[in-house]
Amino acid sequence: xxxxxxxxxxxxxxxxxxxxxxxxxxxxxxxxxxxxxxxxxxxxxxxxxxxxxxxxxxxxxxxxxxxxxxxxxxxxxxxxxxxxxxxxxxxxxxxxxxxxxxxxxxxxxxxxxxxxxxxxxxxxxxxxxxxxxxxxxxxxxxxxxxxxxxxxxxxxxxxxxxxxxxxxxxxxxxxxxxxxxxxxxxxxxxxxxxxxxxxxxxxxxxxxxxxxxxxxxxxxxxxxxxxxxxxxxxxxxxxxxxxxxxxxxxxxxxxxxxxxxxxxxxxxxxxxxxxxxxxxxxxxxxxxxxxxxxxxxxxxxxxxxxxxxxxxxxxxxxxxxxxxxxxxxxxxxxxxxxxxxxxxxxxxxxxxxxxxxxxxxxxxxxxxxxxxxxxxxxxxxxxxxxxxxxxxxxxxxxxxxxxxxxxxxxxxxxxxxxxxxxxxxxxxxxxxxxxxxxxxxxxxxxxxxxxxxxx
Numbered sequence: 001x002x003x004x005x006x007x008x009x010x011x012x013x014x015x016x017x018x019x020x021x022x023x024x025x026x027x028x029x030x031x032x033x034x035x036x037x038x039x040x041x042x043x044x045x046x047x048x049x050x051x052x053x054x055x056x057x058x059x060x061x062x063x064x065x066x067x068x069x070x071x072x073x074x075x076x077x078x079x080x081x082x083x084x085x086x087x088x089x090x091x092x093x094x095x096x097x098x099x100x101x102x103x104x105x106x107x108x109x110x111x112x113x114x115x116x117x118x119x120x121x122x123x124x125x126x127x128x129x130x131x132x133x134x135x136x137x138x139x140x141x142x143x144x145x146x147x148x149x150x151x152x153x154x155x156x157x158x159x160x161x162x163x164x165x166x167x168x169x170x171x172x173x174x175x176x177x178x179x180x181x182x183x184x185x186x187x188x189x190x191x192x193x194x195x196x197x198x199x200x201x202x203x204x205x206x207x208x209x210x211x212x213x214x215x216x217x218x219x220x221x222x223x224x225x226x227x228x229x230x231x232x233x234x235x236x237x238x239x240x241x242x243x244x245x246x247x248x249x250x251x252x253x254x255x256x257x258x259x260x261x262x263x264x265x266x267x268x269x270x271x272x273x274x275x276x277x278x279x280x281x282x283x284x285x286x287x288x289x290x291x292x293x294x295x296x297x298x299x300x301x302x303x304x305x306x307x308x309x310x311x312x313x314x315x316x317x318x319x320x321x322x323x324x325x326x327x328x329x330x331x332x333x334x335x336x337x338x339x340x341x342x343x344x345x346x347x348x349x350x351x352x353x354x355x356x357x358x359x360x361x362x363x364x365x366x367x368x369x370x371x372x373x374x375x376x377x378x379x380x381x382x383x384x385x386x387x388x389x390x391x392x393x394x395x396x397x398x399x400x401x402x403x404x405x406x407x408x409x410x411x412x413x414x415x416x417x418x419x420x421x422x423x424x425x426x427x428x429x430x431x432x433x434x435x436x437x438x439x440x441x442x443x444x445x446x447x448x449x450x451x452x453x454x455x
Contacts, residue, residue: 016047016057025063031213032075036066038217039109041116074107081105109224123229124192130222130229131196135160137219139199146212152219158242159226164308165243166233169254171287173312175376176305176350183305184377188283189233195377201304251311285356290315298330301346309353333367347373355393385441 017025023033037043045059066072081104088096117123138156142148167173167187174193175186182199206212234241237254291314297303306329307317318325327342329349337343348364354376363371372389374380380390381401394401419427 019056022058035217077105127194135198162230168311169251171312177375289313293326294324296325296328300331
């Protein structure tokens with residue numbers, strides 16, 4: 001008979017520990033443990049054979065990784081400092097309290113940025129969530145009960161405005177969509193697409209059933225990430241960081257580098273070359289879309305968003321009425337209209353950006369019923385239902401939707417031929433779902449026609 005092995009010493013059971021065991025091993029309380037895991041990018045694991053479904057498990061290798069971080073020592077220093085200052089307050093020693101307050105232990109997260117993002121492209125890949133959270137806190141009110149300080153909000157506003165300056169100077173905005181949640185933006189930065197959400201500038205209500213301590217920890221890390229990213233991006237366009245000059249001066253001083261995709265014609269296939277050339281053409285169209293135009297924005301319009309889009313497309317924004325104004329953006333009917341400029345509703349600016357063309361202005365005049373605001377994040381040519389507005393715009397641009405759909409079908413067939421059996425089966429299941437969706441759309445169309453006939 002072999003030697004008996006104690007339960008939990010070997011095998012999969014030895015590779016996972018519960019949250020309580022992990023905190024005990026690292027000698028951290030719950031708040032410190034959660035904070036360390038978020039900052040280091042460590043998340044719970046799911047064992048194949050879970051003993052207790054109500055418990056959270058962590059891998060032992062992740063704990064070893066956490067145990068070597070310098071933040072653990074800083075957390076212990078902070079704990080010791082809190083005890084000392086609490087003791088001094090009990091003894092009513094104001095001199096010692098003041099001295100301890102001036103020498104409060106601090107820490108930085110710079111080493112975590114280098115650790116988690118060894119290349120700058122890795123940082124750009126993780127920029128979506130960082131921008132969304134920073135913009136969210138920039139629009140939030142401060143709250144002592146929820147531990148959202150004024151400094152957090154001001155730092156978020158500063159970082160977002162610095163990033164906006166880069167977007168306008170480099171003309172990087174490619175898409176913008178006005179939704180119920182807020183305004184979705186997509187920018188192309190060094191060949192990578194970054195998408196984020198910016199809330200509308202309304203008075204925000206903070207729900208009480210949200211754990212803001214977790215969000216604040218993420219925000220602390222994202223602030224460090226954004227400072228690093230902003231510094232690198234400003235360096236790319238030749239502007240000193242942090243910016244100190246006025247916006248127009250910074251944009252004039254900037255020297256954006258060519259970020260077009262490079263390819264070797266010897267190794268690139270014809271479809272790849274065509275796709276890259278089309279992407280480069282769309283990029284140039286976006287950058288020069290509003291060149292030579294000066295916009296005067298009405299006070300009722302979302303100036304903070306329109307200015308970002310207009311300047312990213314090469315246009316200028318006037319802050320007072322002058323003869324240089326070529327377009328006036330208003331969101332209400334006007335009694336008097338000048339003949340030396342165009343009057344438009346804000347949606348025209350976003351639709352022109354999304355379709356990379358100056359659309360006819362008749363449908364966007366003040367007081368007119370606006371056409372549908374289509375999402376640029378949906379490829380309508382691949383969907384079973386193609387909106388009429390999309391067909392109109394494609395016809396205006398001189399693009400054949402049917403031809404585009406045929407090209408997409410050819411690409412699908414070529415890709416399907418190169419799929420493995422497992423991937424092909426998954427693809428077929430997706431196609432079944434799409435067929436059901438298409439059938440549902442056809443039924444809705446049929447019902448719509450019947451209703452129109454009866455009316």
